[in-house]
Amino acid sequence: MTLLPATVALRQQFSLAEQNSWPKLLAAIGMISDNGGQVAAARSLGLPVSIAGRDTLLQAVCRQGTTGYTVAANTLLCVRYIENGTNPATVNNGTATFNIAPSGVTVGRETCLWLDAGDVLTLGSATSSWIGHEQSHLIQADATRVCTTATATAPYVVPNNTIVYITTMFYNTNVESPILVDGAIGPIIGSLAAASTMSILGMPQPFIEGQVIAPSAAANTLVVSGLSFSRTVI
Amino acid sequence: MAHEVFLTTSFTSGQEIDLDQQEALVRALAALGVYDDNNGEAILGRGVWTPLAWLSMEPTLKFGSLSATATVIVPTSMFFVVTHLGVTGASAAAAATITPSGGAAITIYPSATAAGISNMRPVLILGEGDALHVSSNMAAAGYFCEASAGTGTRILRTVNNAGGASTYTVGGGNIFLLTTVLSVTTAATARIVIDGNTGPLIAHMVSTAAVGALFPGPVIPFKAGQTIAGSAAAPDLLINGLEMVA
Numbered sequence A: 001m002t003l004l005p006a007t008v009a010l011r012q013q014f015s016l017a018e019q020n021s022w023p024k025l026l027a028a029i030g031m032i033s034d035n036g037g038q039v040a041a042a043r044s045l046g047l048p049v050s051i052a053g054r055d056t057l058l059q060a061v062c063r064q065g066t067t068g069y070t071v072a073a074n075t076l077l078c079v080r081y082i083e084n085g086t087n088p089a090t091v092n093n094g095t096a097t098f099n100i101a102p103s104g105v106t107v108g109r110e111t112c113l114w115l116d117a118g119d120v121l122t123l124g125s126a127t128s129s130w131i132g133h134e135q136s137h138l139i140q141a142d143a144t145r146v147c148t149t150a151t152a153t154a155p156y157v158v159p160n161n162t163i164v165y166i167t168t169m170f171y172n173t174n175v176e177s178p179i180l181v182d183g184a185i186g187p188i189i190g191s192l193a194a195a196s197t198m199s200i201l202g203m204p205q206p207f208i209e210g211q212v213i214a215p216s217a218a219a220n221t222l223v224v225s226g227l228s229f230s231r232t233v234i
Numbered sequence B: 001m002a003h004e005v006f007l008t009t010s011f012t013s014g015q016e017i018d019l020d021q022q023e024a025l026v027r028a029l030a031a032l033g034v035y036d037d038n039n040g041e042a043i044l045g046r047g048v049w050t051p052l053a054w055l056s057m058e059p060t061l062k063f064g065s066l067s068a069t070a071t072v073i074v075p076t077s078m079f080f081v082v083t084h085l086g087v088t089g090a091s092a093a094a095a096a097t098i099t100p101s102g103g104a105a106i107t108i109y110p111s112a113t114a115a116g117i118s119n120m121r122p123v124l125i126l127g128e129g130d131a132l133h134v135s136s137n138m139a140a141a142g143y144f145c146e147a148s149a150g151t152g153t154r155i156l157r158t159v160n161n162a163g164g165a166s167t168y169t170v171g172g173g174n175i176f177l178l179t180t181v182l183s184v185t186t187a188a189t190a191r192i193v194i195d196g197n198t199g200p201l202i203a204h205m206v207s208t209a210a211v212g213a214l215f216p217g218p219v220i221p222f223k224a225g226q227t228i229a230g231s232a233a234a235p236d237l238l239i240n241g242l243e244m245v246a
Helices: A016-028 A039-044 B019-032 B041-047
Strands: A059-064 A075-083 A089-092 A097-101 A109-115 A120-122 A129-136 A144-150 A162-171 A177-181 A184-189 A200-208 A212-215 A222-230 B062-067 B070-073 B078-087 B093-099 B106-113 B124-126 B131-134 B138-146 B153-159 B174-183 B190-194 B197-202 B220-223 B227-230 B237-245
Touching (some): A109 A144, A109 A162, A162 A184, A212 A222, B124 B237
Antiparallel strands (some): B078 B124, B078 B138, B153 B237
């Protein structure tokens, strides 16, 4: 395995092995350079070009009803939209089962909830549904999904030597209240039932080791999800 | 750019890349904010959630907007990525239509009083010859960019449950990046159906449940052969996105 340097000087000479690594890099993102390098950006259109065709597990997926969906081996599931029903929706992350939506949610909400192989997503009613995509673990070997809960007494703390890109946070009960980040009051977060647009962060937000996320209200439970990476390879 | 270098679309193992080509590669990767720490694998992970910035050197990239009974027709070899649709009055009736190149007009924002839902954030990709029309009290904005080789083809069409041509199938060897899906009927909704599995209700832009009509930000990728349909004969569902060689 030949690794390229993190920085490149103008007109730096590369070894043949290094040169051969460039095409692999470009192929990995499905990029064809036919415009002096500009296509890299053009092709992206601001979209996640990572979803390369060489990922054989890449596919869109949706389901309706109360049958639990278990994420397949070697697969990451990104749930983009949930429309829940009369009973709470739940996630089992291999450690615990927790609600992700209160009952009575009749309108859907966008989210970006990451689940890993073996995780189970279960919706609350026959008319409930979700949509998202699956992909393989074609990411850094140490990358893991974060899908957990945080309370006032048990906040989520980013582990040492880790950066976590939080893609969604929401309460699992029908409340709206601010979150606390490192003890400071942040934006109001809602549930998947609430109209609050801050239920979803939209763009991933980076949190580094030691940062603390907690709900501001003692009785509330915050669902936190994203992808976690070791800082050593960033 | 004073000195452009074009790279080949494929490489042979052991092929030597000349200095100019190396620099083109460096520029391409720098544009992505990428360096290699995992023999190429790392890029996939990073890009999962990171919308990539446009190169500042992209000569055709520019903001575009229109309002108040106006139409824009996307120029040759360009995309117009509509990222905002909104009414310009608090309780004004407004409408918007798109007309795929060579096709019939599709109403994407039914004429309605849009109290409380005045601003939508689609990622609606229009290609060469496509038209966007906004009525009075309506505005749209986004950006123009080059639809260069390899970027892909915009998909802009409707589906329903009639089967046949009313179902969209992702082309062989391709991936399709779905950016927007919405009902094109004012008062009705239908569910999206992927590979025969029923998914969420898809609303129209004026619906209070309109968040189900759009997927801005990270897109939903489809692999070759996957099918997209609607759950009913009406309304049609508009699907939009980019399809490209995998």
